[in-house]
Amino acid sequence: MELDPKRYAGKRLLRREIPLSTNVLREALQHQHFKQIPTLRKEKNSMYCNRCNATQPHLQNIDCQICDRTHLYCRNCIQMGRVSSCESFYEWSGPEPDWHIHAKPCAWEGELTRHQQIAADTIDQTMKQNGKLLVHAVCGAGKTEMLFQGITTSLRQGKRICLATPRADVVRELLPRFQQAFPNVTVQALYGGSPDKTGDGQLILATTHQLLRFYQAFDVLIIDEIDAFPYHADPMLHVASEKAKKPTCASIFLTATPRQKEKRQIAAKTLPHVFVPVRFHGQPLPVPASKLCIGLHKQLRKGSFQKGLLHWLHNRRNATRQVLIFLPTVVLANRLQDEAMEVLRPFAQKILPKREAETLIRTVHAADKDREAKVQAFRNREIAIILTTTILERGVTFPSVDVAILDAAHDVFDEAALVQIAGRAGRSPADPTGEVIFFHEGRSDAMDKAVRAIQDMNRRAKRL
Amino acid sequence: MNLCIGCGEAYTSRPSWSIFFWPERISLLCRDCEESFHRLKEPGCPSCMKQTGSSICSDCLEWEKSSYQGVLEKNVSLYSYEPFMQDYIARWKYRGDYILGKVFEAEFRKLYYQHFQDSKYEVVSIPISAERMVERGFNQAGELAAFTRAKRKDVLGRKKAWRKAIQAQTIAQADCRKSFSFAIRAA
Structure with a gap:
């Protein structure tokens, strides 16, 4: 049987990851299309996983009933399928695959700045x-x-x-x-x-x-x-x-x-x-404003919103922009959910006046099953205000949003996270500015560093 | 300093004399994970231990009316089968993370002898299919049976054609049973 080199080349696979019958695989091994490699190796008296390079304490013993012996298995990379020492990896050693040589592969016709x-x-x-x-x-x-x-x-x-x-x-x-x-x-x-x-x-x-x-x-x-x-x-x-x-x-x-x-x-x-240092539309990055709120922690613990946030929502330059509100923990996001429905509703209705009020405010976190759907709904302008943990800090693009961070001095918001979160605002050429605000009760180093980093990048952009 | 086998975080176990004398008693879990396991405390239904009052529960009354009448003598459970436990058991069984089972050893043996001290009992574990065994390398029920260190009798086998019927049945059962249970029957 002919095996497709593209399917197997450049991989080290466990037996169960190879969809071939025992006979076909044996034949392939005889023809040296595959070679077997031990799953664990010994180096300087300790064992290492040949897939993820982990060593003790990630390697643990299992009383294996396949081979009737007690041997090691790797816990470090177990989510990709368990590697145990009684198995082997199969590495392709047959003919190299011919990757296609494309004459004109790219159909993108946009222009770069x-x-x-x-x-x-x-x-x-x-x-x-x-x-x-x-x-x-x-x-x-x-x-x-x-x-x-x-x-x-x-x-x-x-x-x-x-x-x-x-x-x-x-x-x-x-x-x-x-x-x-x-x-x-x-x-x-x-x-x-x-x-x-x-x-x-x-x-x-x-x-x-x-x-x-x-x-x-x-x-x-x-x-x-x-x-x-x-x-x-x-x-x-x-x-x-x-x-x-x-x-x-x-x-x-x-x-x-x-x-x-x-x-x-x-x-x-x-x-x-x-x-x-410049965004593709050429506008500078929005620099975060900071607002000190005395009693912020206490109010968040009680599950209510600070006046400062409501004041900011009221006085935004563009009241029709959608709003991302970042929170440090899932627990807090859940606690604030009900209060948000009540207190933030007038603002949400101002953002999307035509929509039903019930679905305008939503919470998202990492374990949320509907996360993809909610993010999509926000992108489609079906949700006005989203309360989120740091999962939306990067990689997602919304055209026109304002961003607020509650308790920005919390440990989960390190410098990188804050710069990324601030980077959600003003991404669209049609609306290249946006407001970013940190609500805090005592500034953190990360906040100062993030603001300085953003200002620095804007300065370097101007000099060009 | 150890790594918790549940969450992978480093932790220090509380110092005590028992650790000094029996180092094997050092917990494999950090305190957070340990506290996420909820022991069933109430005696519950005398037949199945369901945590609703202390009389025979409605499920057991149903069972007694069905063709399974008189089959179950007693079910004993250790922990409540909540999301944390479900996830933990799934990692143990389906990912085949063997060491996760060791956490149950001491408590499981204690519970067994509390209820089935009598020597008339023998332990029978539910087997897994040959394919599962090749994948997993161990049988989680066999593990639990081994924890008891009691006399064992492996009399059950797995019929192939039954697989699908059993799967459908276990899904239905899993929906109504909310506790992590393991049936031990009189031989």
């Missing part, structure tokens, strides 16, 4: 030279479009490309845009529960977790939002992305809010970078 073009050229160069590049572009700079030129060149050379990001929401949002831009290329989206699971496309959009399945697969690896949770804090995902690259591979990192580590690398000039 001058700054976008500079970044796009640098990205293109880096991809050609299999180098490394950090693209630091402000929220709403049009990062995705800057990638198209480089991806086009790579597809012309028959390369395989992956765009990975920590968040499944972002993958879902990117898929239609890439399918439109590259209509003749097999574009696939992979995330937990995605309809497509095969991963045999030439252009893969995936969550960073999905990279665990790949091994030396890509000629170009782009990681979007490198500073986002969980990628920035999870060593497993860094291992996964390193292993998914071919030995010679271009790496592009995208971020709007680089963390300390990247800032240090930029300063030490060990990581080439390109900076795009």
Whole structure:
């Protein structure tokens, strides 16, 4: 039987991830189309998982009844399927797949601004030279479009490309845009529960977790939002992305809010970078205002809104803009829900006068089943005010919103989160300004740093 | 400092003399996770332990009228089957995260001897299908049976054709049973 190299190349799979019968697989092994690799390895007296590189205490014993022995299994990457030491990985060692060489893959006909073009050229160069590049572009700079030129060149050379990001929401949002831009290329989206699971496309959009399945697969690896949770804090995902690259591979990192580590690398000039300080519509980023509210914590505990927020809602410059209200915790969001329905209703009706009042105000958080539907409804202007936790801080675009953060000094709002949240406002060229306000009871360092970072980016944009 | 096997966070267990003498008694869970397990405290229905009053519950009365009359002698449950527990059990069973089951060991044995101390009882575990076994490498019911350290008798097998019927039945049952239960019957 002929096996499709595209389906298996560049992956390390467990037996249950290979949909072949025992006989077919045995034959493939005899023909050396697959080779078997142990799932765990021993190095300096400790064991390591060959998929995620975890060691004790993530490796634990199981009394396995398949092989009737007690042996180790890996708990660290168990959500991608359990790796136990009595199994093996199967790695493709048959003929290399022929990825299609596209003559003219890109159907996107938009135009880039001058700054976008500079970044796009640098990205293109880096991809050609299999180098490394950090693209630091402000929220709403049009990062995705800057990638198209480089991806086009790579597809012309028959390369395989992956765009990975920590968040499944972002993958879902990117898929239609890439399918439109590259209509003749097999574009696939992979995330937990995605309809497509095969991963045999030439252009893969995936969550960073999905990279665990790949091994030396890509000629170009782009990681979007490198500073986002969980990628920035999870060593497993860094291992996964390193292993998914071919030995010679271009790496592009995208971020709007680089963390300390990247800032240090930029300063030490060990990581080439390109900076795009202007949004694609050329307007400056909205600078957050701060409002001190005495008794804010107490009132939030009681489940009522501060007068300051109502006052701000009343006096906004444009009373028809939708409003995003960020809250630090899910508990608080649920507690404020009822009060919001009553107190915020007049404002909501002013924003969308034609709609039914009952559905105008909604709460969203990570465990919410209707989250996608609610976000879509907000985008369609069916919801006026949304109370949200930090899950909407990045990756989602709403054309015309004002943003308020309640208790902005809370620990969950670090500098990156605040800059990202502020970046939700004023994204559309039709309404390029927006108001951002921090309500707090005592400023935090993160708030000051976020405001300074935004002002700094605006200053650098003006100088250009 | 240990890592909690429930949530993966680092935690320090409370110092006590019992840990000094029996280091194996150190909890595998952090306090937050431990407190999310809710022990069933009420005696409940004498037949199935459902937590509604202390008389025979309406479910059991229904059962006694059906063809299953006299089948169930007694059901004993340890924890309430709430979302946290559901998620925990799902990770143990379906993801095959073997060590998660170890948390139940001590309490489960205690409960068993509280109710079935008599030596006339033998433990029979519900088997899983061969395919499941290949996937999972262990049988969660067999694990629980092993925790009791009592005399075991593996007399049950799994019929293939029954799978679908049983699946439909268990889904229906799962809807009405709100407690995490494991039936132990007199041999």
